[in-house]
Amino acid sequence: MTKPCIICVAITGSVPTTKDNPAVPVTIEAQIESTHEAFEAGATIMHAHVRNDDETPTSDPEKFARLVEGVQKHCPGMIIQLSTGGRSGAGKTRGGMLPLRPDMASLSVGSNNFPTRVYENPPDLVDWLASEMRTYDVKPEIEAFDLSHIFKAAEMNRDGRIPGQLYVQFVMGVKNAMPCDREVFDYYIKTVERLAPDAQWCAAGIGRHQIEVNEWSIAAGGHTRT
């Protein structure tokens, strides 16, 4: 397999705080620095969430703008992917940073359970986020928390709502969503290849599953997120 392995670094998720792990970068300055280190270590994509001063997640476009500016300056050529995930806001506030025209943004195309709540991605919000990404020329990374999300992404790809080559990330190991399961991982790949043969895929294992899923991805020729 000569296809280059894309390493995607998620420097800061939306949940852990410095109370959980003092090494988690939560200020914009610390995030830029941490991204820079990952960039020098070979990461190609940075996947970003931003935080309020109290470390709670936010979708504040102004914070995202400062992060984008810093990363562009310190990590020339790095692909910047901003999160439109639902922990940081509701409804259209989740897409408020898309006018910044990042290279990529995460896009959930279905709903599922999270550890203590429903991760809500209603169909009209999914369509609106996808249309904003088309408007601002942002490439979506589809966050597949379940099998039907791959079907939905392929449908949106066929009808033009997600134009071009699909980029799908399998997310495994979130409690109450899809667990980390090797057979499902293989079936996800098979399904992507069947429904969208030219798609690219990557995989993220959450928490203690991270390394395991990274290893599967690299062995199977996919990209991986750390």
Place this chain on the structure above:
Amino acid sequence: MTKPCIICVAITGSVPTTKDNPAVPVTIEAQIESTHEAFEAGATIMHAHVRNDDETPTSDPEKFARLVEGVQKHCPGMIIQLSTGGRSGAGKTRGGMLPLRPDMASLSVGSNNFPTRVYENPPDLVDWLASEMRTYDVKPEIEAFDLSHIFKAAEMNRDGRIPGQLYVQFVMGVKNAMPCDREVFDYYIKTVERLAPDAQWCAAGIGRHQIEVNEWSIAAGGHTRT
């Protein structure tokens, strides 16, 4: 295969009204009569929703009680399964009929998208519905709208939240949830057999997919809903 084929009849879904199809039974009396016909034609299980006078869905325990009484009288031995689905109410009202101690009740263990909204089954509601079913000795039929729902059901089976033999229904063909797909249907069966080897399964294709999914189910040795 000598395993008897269980036919489950859903006389009235939660969506169509007599405007869509004048044959849809929406009054309790018409539902009892229609169930009786299905019973004489060989149906073993009746899956029931009830309606308000304006035909909108409801979870009213009093309506369910009249339905249960009529079906028990007209169809002796028929298995009665009441819907705890979310179109008819929110939160705990969805389980308000469980003290009637029907033989079975539907149970969704995850969330997913429906045609125009999120089908919300938050983890705490899922746990509460399952505990009510244990209290009143009601056997759940797991409604699997996506692959992770099979994993969740198996987990709840292992830890005793859903005791005994699992009974899983694959639901396919609902827009924005899992489409009707033969390969996924086979993978669902394989996954049930892997995670819960003594489970029983059935399948329901929604709308125009109904006959197709029935045929797959019967050929694969599962039960089927019409």
